[in-house]
Amino acid sequence: QITLxxxxxxxxxxxxxxTLTCTFSGFSLTTPGVGVGWVRQPPGKALEWVANLYWNDDxxxxxxxxxxxxxxxxxxxxxxxxxxTDMDPVDTAAYYCAHRRRGDSAFDPWGQxxxxxxxx
Amino acid sequence: DIQMTQSPSSxxxxxxxxxxxxxxxxxxxxxxxxxxxxxxxxxPKLLISAxxxxxxxxxxxxxxxxxxxxxxxxxTSLQPEDFATYYCQHSYITPYTFGQGTKLEIx
Numbered sequence: 001q002i003t004l005x006x007x008x009x010x011x012x013x014x015x016x017x018x019t020l021t022c023t024f025s026g027f028s029l030t031t032p033g034v035g036v037g038w039v040r041q042p043p044g045k046a047l048e049w050v051a052n053l054y055w056n057d058d059x060x061x062x063x064x065x066x067x068x069x070x071x072x073x074x075x076x077x078x079x080x081x082x083x084x085t086d087m088d089p090v091d092t093a094a095y096y097c098a099h100r101r102r103g104d105s106a107f108d109p110w111g112q113x114x115x116x117x118x119x120x
Numbered sequence: 121d122i123q124m125t126q127s128p129s130s131x132x133x134x135x136x137x138x139x140x141x142x143x144x145x146x147x148x149x150x151x152x153x154x155x156x157x158x159x160x161x162x163x164p165k166l167l168i169s170a171x172x173x174x175x176x177x178x179x180x181x182x183x184x185x186x187x188x189x190x191x192x193x194x195x196t197s198l199q200p201e202d203f204a205t206y207y208c209q210h211s212y213i214t215p216y217t218f219g220q221g222t223k224l225e226i227x
Binding site for chain 1: 121156173
């Protein structure tokens with residue numbers, strides 16, 4: 001059974017850096033084709049893809065956020081870490097990590113999400 | 121970037137109704153199209169992958185079809201637990217864009 005859980009601060013100040021950790025179980029990020037993705041959702045709005053990290057350490061970022069993002073993995077801890085710099089109130093959102101499947105590249109399952117508020 | 125356009129953005133229906141939600145890609149994504157269901161305060165749940173593959177445990181009243189640029193999600197005989205927001209998403213190439221969502225409400 002695959003599970004994922006996000007952790008990190010619930011409140012950050014504008015211009016600060018956000019660091020979120022996705023801790024997962026039930027799969028290995030050393031298995032070819034496997035990945036972890038991050039998706040965010042501002043309150044009341046649609047889902048937005050943020051980044052993917054793959055088993056071979058390839059990293060892909062949303063073009064609109066790329067300059068502010070870094071995604072890394074610690075395979076020994078089964079964790080993926082997303083860092084977003086220069087946070088702004090418009091970045092207030094629920095942040096989800098999800099298992100990215102081989103083959104169809106769908107996100108399944110997802111973590112429960114963590115709400116991050118950007119406010120001074 | 122490939123844009124995904126869902127319609128309608130909201131839909132009112134009754135228990136037992138059949139509903140169809142459409143999703144159009146701005147260019148061909150072959151069958152790299154996924155459908156998710158999201159209930160308030162919860163994470164999205166994958167219903168259908170690769171345009172028409174029903175996920176294990178998802179009721180057979182849900183079905184998906186399409187290829188290229190045009191896709192549909194159909195729910196036959198709506199049940200109370202189906203009232204939620206539905207999103208399409210392509211996974212053809214990054215960025216993996218989502219549609220804007222369709223909120224399915226009880227009439």
